[in-house]
Amino acid sequence: MIYGPTLLFAIGEGAVIPLIPVIANRLGADVALAALVAAALVVGQLCGNIPAGWAVARFGERITMGVAGIVILGGLVGVVFAGTLAIFAAAVFLIGFCAASFALARHSFMTTRVPLHFRARALSLLGGTFRLGMFVGPFISAALLGIFGDEKASIAFFAVCQVATILLVFLGPDPEKAVAANGSDSRDDEDTGEPVTGAIPTVERVGVFRTMWRFRAVLARLGLAAASLSAVRSARQVVLPLWGVSLGLDASTIAVVVGVSGAIDFALFYASGQVMDRFGRLWAALPAMVLMGAGFLALSFTHDLDSSAMWFAMFAAVLGVGNGLSSGILLTLGADLAPADEPAAFLGSWRTLTDAGGAIAPVMISALTALVSLSGAVAAMGVVAALGAFGFVRWVPRYVPRSRS
Known part of the structure; x- marks a missing residue:
């Protein structure tokens, strides 16, 4: 129920x-306009982060994820019957808007409940579900x-x-209640059985802004460095299909190339978590940015x-290796930096910033x-990756505790 x-x-x-x-x-878009339509998915997710955070806090994970799934079905109907490019782009935006609910709900849940010593592996596994x-x-x-055909x-x-x-979310057991019932939330104070006297301490709820x-x-x-990584990841998802279209390849061939890149990406997701937990976050972030930057720059000349x-x-495979090495790094850094008493508001800010990078790239x-x-556009993404690598080297040791950086 956590990953399913x-x-x-x-x-x-x-x-x-x-x-x-x-x-x-x-539907009539040229290569540049097709990239803009593809960006609607990421822009939708960016716009959906803050509403998703409010909905999870107000209604809980189950209701938020279930309703989001139902709305996505409406978006898919729009994709199927879209007769114009504008309607198609709006349907893609709606799907991305609701997709934010799935990501934010699980990120917040695991930030507060997963013990620190295997946090990176748990969040890399969450990232691995997307890679799968x-x-x-x-x-x-x-x-x-x-x-x-x-x-x-x-x-x-x-x-x-x-x-x-939708069926799994509504009919399966609720992990929020199950974890609370088992008392496995590592941040809960121990119940000593003594009567409570005086005022009960409360945490002031602080808005995202x-x-x-x-x-x-x-x-x-560090947030801007993370946004650059998100931008490079998003660019990979857009560039590979566009590059195939510009080369005149058919849809089936493009899907296979993207799938092979995703297979390499997926194969490395748990290794990324092991590296972060054992050696530090920078040892995953820096190699990933260097590889993806080099891959984009080299691809631009071919x-x-x-x-x-x-x-x-070949370079789709290189980008897959780089992306796989970064699996879970944005989730883990967000959890590391979030205040322990109320992480949701910070995670909303963190995800909004990183998703903005992903939205800007397309x-x-x-x-x-x-x-x-x-x-030229692909080469520019290589430069963004190089700048992001410098940002991680400069700011991870400063803001992430030394034992985790």
């Missing part, structure tokens, strides 16, 4: 993500395209995953080569593709 709903959602989403630029292109979706989803999509089959598969998620101001120093420094398809597949790629070229 997120896993089902990720597999369905992974089957559809590689097809978003393809469908947008069929990016691994399995595109292969399922490629198989469905081969059998039915229509993108609607992959969208229907996402809908089936959502129905299963006040929390941003209170923690502005760490958010403006578009017009005779063997461009081979280089596309827009940046779209703008640079229109102004310069797709190759």
